[in-house]
Amino acid sequence: MRLILVVLPTPEIGRSEREAIGAARALATAFDGEVNVALIGPVAESIAAYRVGASLASEASANARTFLIAHPMLREYAPELYVSALEQLLAAVRPDVVLFPGRTIALEIAPRLAYRLGTAMVTDAIGLRAEDGAVVITKPVYGGKAHAVVVAPRPPVVVCVRPRAFDPIKEGIAEGGIRWIEVTLDPLLRRTRLLERIQEESATDTALEEARIIVSGGRGMGGPEGFQLLGELARWLGGAVGASRAACDAGWVPASWQIGQTGKKVAPDLYIAVGISGASQHVVGISGARCIVAINKDSRAPIFKVADLGIVEEYERVVPALIEEVKRLRGAERA
């Protein structure tokens, strides 16, 4: 029996968190293992939230436990204190595999915890399996041009799960056993302080990671005006607007719109890439998309190698026509 612990340091339990538990369940089945979930910070103090966590844990494996680490000093996110609290939890629980979701907070905490435990760690895992007690992990490397298969021969190992690579677990029915974990925190550990939080605007009301349809623009948009057009198309489609790194670096759209290796990972039903060449580091962020449409003026652009449907055309000409067409369709549907 092996213990898999999913650590969720995030303030809410969203799709990425459910995916991490989903990955744990898949591993547990092959591992003869047990899945536990640890919630830390405000989420552990909210009964509604930890209930969800607990029920998810019990769906993942029988007799699963949920560990709750609540402490007044953890109400506000402070990496030093979160790492210290989790170090104490892991010393008590001694899991074989520690899984984190692939969120900003987790990517910050996980390596520091791994360093303290002296364990191997892998970010961006898209595959997890067990083999004779060893954990075999797959992750994209070289910007997605290859997948590395690495083996953690002896536990423990710390793994961050890539968003949209594993099936999320659904809300469970039964509630797992809940255990509160007492931690001692030293306020002098704090070396950072959050002063301000700035939320960036999105083009539509739909969040990028949840959107069923995404219209994305790249350097080929030539400036921020082109993104107005994409915003209009996205609104008619009921979708969201994303971007390539080149468009974000140009300052045309906020950095939080970036999709790809170092941006958001998305898995919409429809992804429309406009003026995006299709570099592997971008494509790796949309590998879960059901249907990819590419609009590019260059028929040799690599994006057409991963697209289901392609239009070779200047976006300035074809996107307005597409907006009209979608408007007509929506009008017909309403009538």
Place this chain on the structure above:
Amino acid sequence: MRVVVCVTQILDPEIPPSEFRLNAERTAAAEGIGQQVISIFDENALEVALQLRERMIEREQVEIVALTVGPSSSADVLRKALSLRADRAILISSEGGPSLDGFVVARLLAAAVGKLSPVDLVLCGRETGDWHGGQVGSFLAEALGWACVNFVSRIEVSEGGFLMRRQSDEGWEIVWAMRPAVATITNDEANVPRLPKVRDTMLAARAPIPVWTISELVGDAAELWGGSGRLRMRELVIPSTSKACEWIEGETVQEKAARLVRALQERRIL
């Protein structure tokens, strides 16, 4: 104030998948399929350091030291840093040492930072452009026992520390970090790397680069391996991604748009 920027050499990340090949052992990319370049976020990190030095010009002298751990051929990335006018560059030679992983690199960098003491700020990339480890900066902060802020794109000096603009899932945060600190750098429109001047590139090509050895930094190289769990590389595989693209043609853009919508309806997506 002394700022250390950690830079890495990687295979050019822009080579297209069609040109990408594996070595015979299937453990890394084949040699010679592309140029060796500085890792992309390390360029952003250098840019952050250069901007900090420029902003501080009236108040305090800022010295920028570039460090890399690698074979002697990786001195090229240090020359790149010098061409952008880093003040110094030091090669930590990995030749004859243990194979590099995040722990080993972080311990060597920590020892080098100690030797350069006093250091106020260490900048790393958020992840390398080849293995995407995303761990060395955080490991280094742990090894040094310093403050650490990840996914930072701009830094200013403030009372007793630094103000860092940090990328979050929804936008940005302003985080104060106690000095000394480590930051891992991500990209935004404010830290797009500048191009070196031709003259500086020529000067950098001739600049002597001091080499520090593993034994001089940490004594016994074998000890670097101690304690930490190791990952074994099994193999690399090349994912099959190619799809057959259905081209949407038409006499006019209206026709193309209408055909696209129809194709999406047929696929039950619209």
